[in-house]
Amino acid sequence: MADPSTSPPLTRASVAAARELIKPFVHRTPVITSTSLSALASGTDAGADAGKANPKLRLWFKCENFQKVGAFKARGAFHAIERLKQEPGWLEGGGPEKGVVTHSSGNHAQALSLAARANGIPAHIVMPRISAPPKIAATKGYGARVIFSGSTSVEREAATAQVVEDTGARLVPPYDHPDIILGQGTLGLEFQEQVEELMMAAEEEEEEDGKEEGAGKKKKAGSRRGLDAIIAPCGGGGMLSGVALSCEGTGIRVFGSEPSFQGADDAKRGYESGTRVEAVSSLTVADGLRTPLGRIPWSVIYERRLVSGFYSVSEADIIRALRLAYERLKVVVEPSSAVPLAVALYNEDFRAMVEREAGEDGWDVGIVFSGGNVSLEALGKLFSESPEMAK
Amino acid sequence: MADPSTSPPLTRASVAAARELIKPFVHRTPVITSTSLSALASGTDAGADAGKANPKLRLWFKCENFQKVGAFKARGAFHAIERLKQEPGWLEGGGPEKGVVTHSSGNHAQALSLAARANGIPAHIVMPRISAPPKIAATKGYGARVIFSGSTSVEREAATAQVVEDTGARLVPPYDHPDIILGQGTLGLEFQEQVEELMMAAEEEEEEDGKEEGAGKKKKAGSRRGLDAIIAPCGGGGMLSGVALSCEGTGIRVFGSEPSFQGADDAKRGYESGTRVEAVSSLTVADGLRTPLGRIPWSVIYERRLVSGFYSVSEADIIRALRLAYERLKVVVEPSSAVPLAVALYNEDFRAMVEREAGEDGWDVGIVFSGGNVSLEALGKLFSESPEMAK
Numbered sequence: 001m002a003d004p005s006t007s008p009p010l011t012r013a014s015v016a017a018a019r020e021l022i023k024p025f026v027h028r029t030p031v032i033t034s035t036s037l038s039a040l041a042s043g044t045d046a047g048a049d050a051g052k053a054n055p056k057l058r059l060w061f062k063c064e065n066f067q068k069v070g071a072f073k074a075r076g077a078f079h080a081i082e083r084l085k086q087e088p089g090w091l092e093g094g095g096p097e098k099g100v101v102t103h104s105s106g107n108h109a110q111a112l113s114l115a116a117r118a119n120g121i122p123a124h125i126v127m128p129r130i131s132a133p134p135k136i137a138a139t140k141g142y143g144a145r146v147i148f149s150g151s152t153s154v155e156r157e158a159a160t161a162q163v164v165e166d167t168g169a170r171l172v173p174p175y176d177h178p179d180i181i182l183g184q185g186t187l188g189l190e191f192q193e194q195v196e197e198l199m200m201a202a203e204e205e206e207e208e209d210g211k212e213e214g215a216g217k218k219k220k221a222g223s224r225r226g227l228d229a230i231i232a233p234c235g236g237g238g239m240l241s242g243v244a245l246s247c248e249g250t251g252i253r254v255f256g257s258e259p260s261f262q263g264a265d266d267a268k269r270g271y272e273s274g275t276r277v278e279a280v281s282s283l284t285v286a287d288g289l290r291t292p293l294g295r296i297p298w299s300v301i302y303e304r305r306l307v308s309g310f311y312s313v314s315e316a317d318i319i320r321a322l323r324l325a326y327e328r329l330k331v332v333v334e335p336s337s338a339v340p341l342a343v344a345l346y347n348e349d350f351r352a353m354v355e356r357e358a359g360e361d362g363w364d365v366g367i368v369f370s371g372g373n374v375s376l377e378a379l380g381k382l383f384s385e386s387p388e389m390a391k
Numbered sequence: 392m393a394d395p396s397t398s399p400p401l402t403r404a405s406v407a408a409a410r411e412l413i414k415p416f417v418h419r420t421p422v423i424t425s426t427s428l429s430a431l432a433s434g435t436d437a438g439a440d441a442g443k444a445n446p447k448l449r450l451w452f453k454c455e456n457f458q459k460v461g462a463f464k465a466r467g468a469f470h471a472i473e474r475l476k477q478e479p480g481w482l483e484g485g486g487p488e489k490g491v492v493t494h495s496s497g498n499h500a501q502a503l504s505l506a507a508r509a510n511g512i513p514a515h516i517v518m519p520r521i522s523a524p525p526k527i528a529a530t531k532g533y534g535a536r537v538i539f540s541g542s543t544s545v546e547r548e549a550a551t552a553q554v555v556e557d558t559g560a561r562l563v564p565p566y567d568h569p570d571i572i573l574g575q576g577t578l579g580l581e582f583q584e585q586v587e588e589l590m591m592a593a594e595e596e597e598e599e600d601g602k603e604e605g606a607g608k609k610k611k612a613g614s615r616r617g618l619d620a621i622i623a624p625c626g627g628g629g630m631l632s633g634v635a636l637s638c639e640g641t642g643i644r645v646f647g648s649e650p651s652f653q654g655a656d657d658a659k660r661g662y663e664s665g666t667r668v669e670a671v672s673s674l675t676v677a678d679g680l681r682t683p684l685g686r687i688p689w690s691v692i693y694e695r696r697l698v699s700g701f702y703s704v705s706e707a708d709i710i711r712a713l714r715l716a717y718e719r720l721k722v723v724v725e726p727s728s729a730v731p732l733a734v735a736l737y738n739e740d741f742r743a744m745v746e747r748e749a750g751e752d753g754w755d756v757g758i759v760f761s762g763g764n765v766s767l768e769a770l771g772k773l774f775s776e777s778p779e780m781a782k
Contacts (some may be wrong), residue, residue: 030421032457065721323767326723326767329721329723330461330724332717332720333721373722376717376718377774380772381771381772382771383770384772384775
């Protein structure tokens with residue numbers, strides 16, 4: 001990883017520069033909508049309950065499940081390597097032969113392996129010996145060298161340090177680095193642009209037809225075109241802080257979302273108490289969000305107040321939202337991706353806030369679907385244990 | 392349904408006219424690709440087995456799982472109603488008040504209900520009393536009146552005839568009608584157009600970069616741009632025959648695909664023997680393809696030879712292909728949609744034919760993902776019973 005002191009400043013312009021750097025390597029993933037989910041979120045589907053918030057929400061989904069390696073992590077990994085290539089002396093010092101290293105058993109390991117392979121440099125991935133065989137196979141499938149370690153963080157870090165000593169490889173951490181944050185933030189810039197394009201296309205179509213068509217398509221009176229808010233999942237916070245940077249100065253509010261189970265809402269607790277929570281031990285179904293918030297993400301999210309607030313949801317609500325993503329949107333997403341959708345649909349604090357702030361016009365809310373890497377066996381179990389609800 | 396004698400001729404031009412009629416009401420669903428699935432289909436992923444065919448296949452997927460009501464059936468249903476509206480006397484004779492009727496418990500019922508509601512006319516849907524409650528709820532959710540009947544086709548037809556007598560509603564059959572065939576065929580026109588657009592965009596990008604990038608992107612020497620073939624699933628044959636019409640005169644070959652289980656490959660057997668098979672009784676996992684081929688589809692597919700051949704696949708291969716759609720493409724499709732993908736990946740006759748016909752250049756093959764309506768419980772069961780394979 002490039003020395004953080006040489007990283008560009010954490011600004012919206014730096015996210016735009018990161019986007020130019022990684023453009024040839026990552027997908028501009030699609031943004032999708034659903035009339036039925038927007039209706040459901042607006043409480044007009046099943047009818048509003050007395051005493052419950054009844055906000056107007058038009059939902060937009062950024063599908064990073066369709067990203068390379070099936071998750072937004074490809075953005076940060078490709079950016080980290082592009083930045084390394086720009087670092088004075090890295091090339092001359094034999095950097096490309098020494099390669100990169102990280103410890104991870106998840107999407108970041110696969111993303112770094114792919115980015116390294118695309119650049120013809122070796123990737124060393126430290127994984128706990130007890131990792132699931134399909135995850136090990138997938139990482140090896142991207143051409144990485146897998147080094148096994150014990151399961152504690154001390155053992156993993158020791159094994160990683162050993163790899164650095166043996167090979168001279170550069171460490172690429174999963175989220176707590178400016179280059180990773182700027183890379184992940186590129187999804188936020190795309191999201192803003194794509195929603196504006198889609199809104200413009202819909203308006204042109206309406207003008208061509210010379211009539212308004214159907215309900216729920218009313219334009220916001222006198223307000224600008226585009227998103228009003230984005231809700232992103234928050235684990236280590238690399239992506240959430242990057243998205244927050246991508247929205248700086250635009251007026252788009254960014255919210256973090258977390259599972260509440262067994263204290264996985266560490267970022268929310270830290271944000272509200274003013275002190276970062278440094279350890280989490282939760283077995284939430286949203287397994288991408290079991291990580292505590294990193295130090296640099298915290299500085300963006302809390303100290304610079306670029307995130308407007310956090311909302312947490314129960315395991316049951318995450319599974320309900322996950323089910324809707326499959327049934328209504330027909331997309332394969334991992335449980336972590338269902339967390340921001342669950343906030344929009346079921347978190348009464350969030351919904352009351354939108355009703356209060358947005359009024360009659362409602363809000364266009366962007367939901368980040370962070371990834372789609374899920375074991376079909378685990379998924380099968382999840383859905384057969386939570387019986388289908390009447391629609 | 393409009394009197395078939397008043398229907399436009401079954402030609403590519405009529406499919407184009409149908410497309411104009413339904414454009415405001417249906418989605419132009421996306422076409423997606425996957426480097427890893429194309430590599431797998433080309434036998435370069437796991438390495439070619441000795442004695443096995445090793446064709447070059449570049450796969451393109453038309454995602455009708457993202458269509459309204461989650462399946463291509465919306466196209467035929469909206470077209471049927473637009474054609475009714477054009478029928479002399481229908482409007483004046485109180486047609487819109489009398490509405491439409493069909494017997495179906497699947498995607499066609501929901502599609503017709505939606506199309507009727509969008510036009511403000513009543514839909515009467517005859518369903519077996521034993522239909523799954525979520526299917527009944529979904530159909531009612533689209534505003535249809537559901538009439539229960541016994542389960543045999545005699546009982547269902549009697550109930551339907553009774554509805555026609557009571558209400559004067561028009562019968563809209565699921566596939567054996569020119570207007571339905573022309574409506575479904577519109578997906579074929581879009582598919583051709585979209586693949587050409589995507590190929591053109593890729594070529595422009597390569598020219599901008601001023602270099603060839605990565606492997607497997609070689610252009611076909613001297614051949615035209617676009618699809619070489621389309622594989623579509625075949626149940627009643629309304630969609631397959633429509634797609635075949637959309638390709639007439641283009642040089643694109645159209646193939647039908649079916650499950651082989653318990654004789655569900657009725658169209659294949661009929662096509663090869665020269666006599667249409669009129670009854671099927673199979674419990675294949677591809678439940679949308681348990682229907683025998685209709686009379687009018689047969690005339691297009693067999694008598695006019697607009698389909699070049701049929702291929703069938705085992706239940707195990709369908710589930711393997713289904714798993715890949717979820718794992719690699721991250722899309723929710725129903726088992727019937729995995730049948731054409733299973734042909735491309737696992738049917739040795741098909742693969743040997745492509746190797747023989749396409750040679751070094753290979754083929755660009757379009758795969759029709761017909762729909763995404765699947766019970767998550769059934770899916771969960773399917774995936775937990777077929778353990779994950781090593782990649």
